[in-house]
Amino acid sequence: MKKSLLLGTIAAVGVLAGAASAATLDDVKANGVLKCGVSTGLVGFAAPDANGRWEGFDVAVCRAVAAAVLGDSDAVQFVPLSSKVRFTALNSGEVDMLARNTTWTFSRDVDLGLTFVGVNYYDGQGFMARKDLGVGSATELDGATICIQTGTTTELNLADYFRSNGMSYEPVPIETNAEAQQQFLSGACDVLTTDASGLAATRATFEHPEDFMIMPEIISKEPLGPLVREGDEPWSDIVRWTLNALITAEEKGITKDNVEQMAAAAGNDPEINRLLGTEGDLGGMLGLDKQWAMRAIAAGGNYGELFEANVGENTPVGLSRGLNALWTQGGLIYTPPFR
Amino acid sequence: MAMADQPAGKSFRLSMLLYDTRYRSITIQVIMLTLFVIGVWWLINNMYTNLAIANKAPDFGFLWNPSGYDINQHMIDYSSQSTNARAWLVGLLNTLLVAFLGCILATVLGVFIGVLRLSKNWIISRLMTVYIETFRNVPVLLWILFANSIFIDTLPQPKTFRGENATSHMLWDAFAFTNRGFYIPKPTFGEGYLPVLIVFALSIVAIFIFRKWAYKRQEATGEILPVFWIGVGLFFIPAIVTQLVMGSPIGLEYPALKGFNFKGGFHLRNSLISLWLALSLYTAAFIAEAVRAGIMAINKGQSEAAAALGLRQNRVMSLVVLPQALRVIIPPLISQYLNLTKNSSLAIAVGYMDLTGTLGGITLNQTGRALECILLLMLTYLAISLTISMVMNIYNNSVKLKER
Numbered sequence: 001m002k003k004s005l006l007l008g009t010i011a012a013v014g015v016l017a018g019a020a021s022a023a024t025l026d027d028v029k030a031n032g033v034l035k036c037g038v039s040t041g042l043v044g045f046a047a048p049d050a051n052g053r054w055e056g057f058d059v060a061v062c063r064a065v066a067a068a069v070l071g072d073s074d075a076v077q078f079v080p081l082s083s084k085v086r087f088t089a090l091n092s093g094e095v096d097m098l099a100r101n102t103t104w105t106f107s108r109d110v111d112l113g114l115t116f117v118g119v120n121y122y123d124g125q126g127f128m129a130r131k132d133l134g135v136g137s138a139t140e141l142d143g144a145t146i147c148i149q150t151g152t153t154t155e156l157n158l159a160d161y162f163r164s165n166g167m168s169y170e171p172v173p174i175e176t177n178a179e180a181q182q183q184f185l186s187g188a189c190d191v192l193t194t195d196a197s198g199l200a201a202t203r204a205t206f207e208h209p210e211d212f213m214i215m216p217e218i219i220s221k222e223p224l225g226p227l228v229r230e231g232d233e234p235w236s237d238i239v240r241w242t243l244n245a246l247i248t249a250e251e252k253g254i255t256k257d258n259v260e261q262m263a264a265a266a267g268n269d270p271e272i273n274r275l276l277g278t279e280g281d282l283g284g285m286l287g288l289d290k291q292w293a294m295r296a297i298a299a300g301g302n303y304g305e306l307f308e309a310n311v312g313e314n315t316p317v318g319l320s321r322g323l324n325a326l327w328t329q330g331g332l333i334y335t336p337p338f339r
Numbered sequence: 340m341a342m343a344d345q346p347a348g349k350s351f352r353l354s355m356l357l358y359d360t361r362y363r364s365i366t367i368q369v370i371m372l373t374l375f376v377i378g379v380w381w382l383i384n385n386m387y388t389n390l391a392i393a394n395k396a397p398d399f400g401f402l403w404n405p406s407g408y409d410i411n412q413h414m415i416d417y418s419s420q421s422t423n424a425r426a427w428l429v430g431l432l433n434t435l436l437v438a439f440l441g442c443i444l445a446t447v448l449g450v451f452i453g454v455l456r457l458s459k460n461w462i463i464s465r466l467m468t469v470y471i472e473t474f475r476n477v478p479v480l481l482w483i484l485f486a487n488s489i490f491i492d493t494l495p496q497p498k499t500f501r502g503e504n505a506t507s508h509m510l511w512d513a514f515a516f517t518n519r520g521f522y523i524p525k526p527t528f529g530e531g532y533l534p535v536l537i538v539f540a541l542s543i544v545a546i547f548i549f550r551k552w553a554y555k556r557q558e559a560t561g562e563i564l565p566v567f568w569i570g571v572g573l574f575f576i577p578a579i580v581t582q583l584v585m586g587s588p589i590g591l592e593y594p595a596l597k598g599f600n601f602k603g604g605f606h607l608r609n610s611l612i613s614l615w616l617a618l619s620l621y622t623a624a625f626i627a628e629a630v631r632a633g634i635m636a637i638n639k640g641q642s643e644a645a646a647a648l649g650l651r652q653n654r655v656m657s658l659v660v661l662p663q664a665l666r667v668i669i670p671p672l673i674s675q676y677l678n679l680t681k682n683s684s685l686a687i688a689v690g691y692m693d694l695t696g697t698l699g700g701i702t703l704n705q706t707g708r709a710l711e712c713i714l715l716l717m718l719t720y721l722a723i724s725l726t727i728s729m730v731m732n733i734y735n736n737s738v739k740l741k742e743r
Contacts, residue, residue, distance in 0.1 A: 084704055112707040133498075143598040145519055150687075150696075151704035156407040159419035170519075170600065171409050172610075173690045173701070182488075187496035188518050188609070190599050 024096050024228070024235035025069065025287055033075050036062035037095035040080040040176055044201040044310050044317035045101055054078045057310040058099040061120060061226050064296040065097065065242045068288060073299035082176060084151040087112055090229055097239055099226040101195060103153045117240035119225040120303075122323040122332050124218035125157050126196035128203060131213050133190060138217035142167040147180050147189035149173075154194050157220040177202065195222050197311065197319055204316035238286050244335040245293040248275060249302035251326055251335075256301035263294040275338045282338060303333065390710065399715075401706045402427070408701050410692045412608055423702045430697030431719060437614055437693065438680040438723075444619035445679060446672070449626025454656065456631050467627070474624035480685050482621050486613035487689040494518040500596050513593050515601050520608040522594035522601040532588040539578040546570045610691035614683065622679045629671040633664035665738050673731040677724050684720070694719055 028034050038046035038058055046056040054076075063073040079095050090098045091113060101123075102108075104116040127138050127146075135141065138161075148155055150173040162169050172189045174180045181202060184192040192199065196218060203209045226243060228236045249255070252272050254262055259276070266278040273279035277290030286292065300306050307324065311317045325331025356366045390396055402424040409419050413429045414436065456467035474482070495507035497517045509515045515522040553564045582589060594604030637660050645659040646652075686693040687700055694716060703712035 084700070087707060088709055108707070143600060143602075145600060150701050155701065156419075156705065159407060159409045162409075163419060169409075171411050173411075173687070173692065173696065175687060175690075183491060186491045186518060187498075188491045 024232050025238065028069055028096055032070060033077050034062060034066040034070065034097070035077045035079055035095045036065075037079050037081045037086055037089055037098040037100055038062065039100045040082055040178075042101065042177060042198060042201050043205050044315060044319075045197070046078075046080075046099070055310070057121065057306060058101065058226075060300040060306045060310065061099045061243060061246075062097070063299045064246055065239055067295040067299035068242045068245075068292040069238065071295060073295075082151070083149060084175075087114065090114065090227070093229075096235075097226055097228050101198060101224050102227060103195075103222045104225055104227075105153060113230045114227050115230045115236045116225050116227045117236050118243045118335075119223040119332075120243060121197060121224040123195040123197050123222040123224050125154050125193060125220040125222060126199050126218055127215040128184075128192045128199045128212055129190060129215065130187075131211055135190075136215070138215045138219065139165065139167075141169065141191060143169065144190040145170040145172060145188070146191045146193055147172045147174055147183050148193055149177065149180060150175065152194070153220070153222065158193055161219045181205070195224070197224075197317075200319055201311070201317045204318065209316075234287055238288065241286065242293075242296050244338075245275060245296050246303045246306065247326075247333055247335045248338060249293075249297045250304040250333075251328065254297055254302060256298060256305055259294055259297045263291065271338050386710075397711055398708070399711055401702075401708050401711070404706075406702060407705060410697060412611065412692060423698075423706065426702055427694070427698040427715070427719075430692060430694040433691065433697075434680070434683055434686075434693040434695075435723070437611060437618070437683050437686070437691070438676075440615050441618040441622065441679045441683065442676050444615070445622040445626055445675070448619060448623035449675075450630050451627075452623060453627035453630025454634070456627060457634060471624045471627055474621050475628075479617065479621045479682050480688060482617040483614055483685055483688055486617045487609060490609040490613055491518050497596060497600050500601075509594075513591070515594055515596075517601070518609065519600065520606055520610075521612060522604050522606055524591040524593050525604045527590045527592045529588040529590060531585045534585055535578060535581045535589055538581040542573050542577045546573045549573065608691075610686070610689045613689055614686050614691050618679050618682055621682075622675050625675050625678070626672060629668050629675065630664070632671075633666075633668035634660055636667045637663050662738075666740060669731065669735045669738065673728050673735070676727050676731065680723055680727060681720065 036059075038054065038056075041047045042056070044056055046054060046058045049055045059078065062076050062078070066076045067073040079089065081089050081095070081098070081100060086098055086100055086102065087108070089095050099120075101121075102116075103123075104119065108114055109116055127141070129135055135144075141162075146158065146169050148158060148171055155171075155173075158169070158171070172183060174183060177194075177198070180192060180194075183189055185206070192202070194202075196214060199214050203212050203214070206212060226239055228239055248271070249259070252269065252275070254272065254276070262272060263276040263278060266273045270279060274282055276294050277283055277292070281290060283290045283292040301309065304326075307319075307321065308314065311319045313320055321329075321331060323332050325333065327334040356362045387396065403422050405420050406423045406426040407419050408426070410417055410426065410429050412433060414432045415425075415429060417425060417429050452467050452470060455463050456471065458464045458467075494516055495518065497515075497519060499507040500509065500515065500517075507517075513524045549569065550566055553566050553569075557563055592603050594601040594606075596602075641659055641663065642655050645655040650658065683693055684695040684699075687696045690696075698712055698719075699716040703709055706712075
């Protein structure tokens with residue numbers, strides 16, 4: 001009798017826990033703020049500016065989701081997470097979503113109980129070294145000392161790359177990007193390795209960026225994207241389709257400046273009409289209102305605008321679109337249709 | 340009270356469990372124990388249930404999968420193809436290494452500083468006070484980071500040793516101090532090295548036998564032999580003579596700059612040295628205080644009596660005061676050793692791959708098995724700590740006052 005009562009309690013707690021995690025949308029609406037996990041500081045992707053306001057390419061995804069769900073792109077609580085604690089923080093409900101240069105891999109998707117909702121940056125692991133080291137290519141790195149952030153896919157790629165090329169190296173494991181910079185700049189390691197976009201962002205913060213080179217080799221595929229907890233489909237749909245809305249907006253020429261005007265009345269293109277809510281009710285299917293996508297785009301602009309403003313060629317990070325151009329322009333950025 | 344006078348068991352009623360003082364405490368304890376067990380069981384069960392809901396029921400199978408990452412300092416064979424369990428072992432050995440080195444250095448420094456703090460020389464005793472107060476009142480993590488930044492920022496890079504007009508030079512062409520660590524010569528064992536090792540081992544045995552004989556002789560005749568210097572001679576001379584006779588089979592491999600780094604010799608990484616130094620200096624401050632307390636606990640009459648017998652100051656300390664002080668020093672010393680070992684888990688701050696860095700760091704991260712890794716980690720630290728305290732307790736029993 002007592003035992004069954006106890007089991008009942010446990011089951012109830014379990015169900016409650018399940019229910020709590022199953023309705024992230026309600027939680028976010030009730031709190032009036034979106035808790036978004038971001039990196040601990042990577043210029044261009046997620047870093048506070050001089051006024052303490054978080055800015056960056058990943059941050060923009062959080063702001064777009066907040067704008068779509070809550071109607072306010074500033075209703076976001078940014079939670080800086082190290083690469084080590086990010087999944088635990090997401091799984092335990094400390095954050096509602098993660099937009100933190102996270103590589104989509106099989107084991108993370110399947111084994112860790114996470115749902116990747118898409119890719120916002122196609123990246124690959126690269127190497128950066130001082131120009132006066134006299135090394136032009138990663139194949140000449142036999143015996144080098146390499147600084148590496150622990151708890152990332154780069155650690156495993158590095159081991160694989162050196163093993164398959166029959167080279168040896170001395171890994172120097174490091175906890176955060178800031179420490180990696182300190183060790184690298186003082187010459188405690190010859191080479192710094194991480195995703196190529198991260199290297200460019202890190203180099204942008206150096207005093208003399210021109211003294212450093214990023215090697216041509218890209219040794220891995222690193223599709224980076226936002227992710228949510230597994231088992232809450234309505235919520236993952238919202239984050240996924242907010243990202244897709246930003247990409248479709250670029251494809252259809254909807255920008256930050258003209259989005260309100262285009263959303264005012266139905267136009268000739270039915271997909272734009274459906275996206276901006278002047279035709280049908282896609283927002284209602286997500287549990288949001290008709291204007292959700294309009295607000296997401298108005299928050300910071302479409303995918304292309306966000307790219308140019310945060311990491312593009314005219315910013316200190318200086319990344320070219322490359323693989324991250326739209327599919328119509330030879331890149332990989334593509335979304336399913338809004339229909 | 341009236342009830343207590345009744346013969347027990349004659350008419351036992353259930354209410355006696357509560358109202359009879361003979362049973363009440365047992366009743367309360369049984370209830371508390373039951374509640375406690377249920378509480379613990381509920382917590383564990385809750386964890387299992389919720390983990391199972393999240394599709395993450397505890398499973399230790401990951402330990403036998405390849406780890407996939409490299410570890411720079413490994414005392415046993417290890418590569419990225421080795422299992423996670425082996426990475427755990429590598430981390431364990433690294434933890435034990437730094438704890439062992441740390442305990443030795445901390446004890447030597449601690450005893451030295453503790454004795455000096457009691458010095459009659461004003462400057463020396465004040466200096467030691469300043470040392471103790473600075474080191475034990477700043478968090479050890481800061482000392483570790485501080486030591487590491489000193490090594491990284493002040494020592495030269497390996498490339499400055501290169502070329503005609505190198506700005507840095509090796510010490511005696513054998514030692515290189517760089518911001519990637521210290522490179523020191525390594526012994527190499529050539530043909531016929533075994534006799535040299537055997538002679539060396541024999542001379543160590545001889546030292547012990549000689550010391551025993553010398554003390555016996557001292558007790559019998561009162562003559563004091565120069566035990567220390569004869570011991571030093573026994574330690575070096577036979578082994579060196581054999582080494583020369585056998586044609587120098589044991590050589591030294593010197594580090595040399597090759598490619599990006601120095602190659603050859605031993606490589607003591609900055610991470611190990613800074614962790615070792617910081618932990619030792621920090622713990623030494625606490626040990627010094629324990630030593631001081633131990634010495635001060637010895638009655639002044641003891642050293643006065645020893646002085647009256649004509650013993651010199653250093654002999655009074657080593658023959659009379661310290662042996663008695665050990666009884667007071669050892670129990671706090673045990674807990675300092677345990678502290679040092681546990682503090683070594685801060686190693687990841689400087690990138691030293693200890694237990695926390697391998698099993699609790701990279702393995703945890705790459706497999707996502709947080710609960711399992713942390714449980715194993717706690718059990719491992721528990722086992723290390725209990726072993727240390729067991730060994731130290733055996734030692735404590737051997738030095739404590741024998742009551743007859």
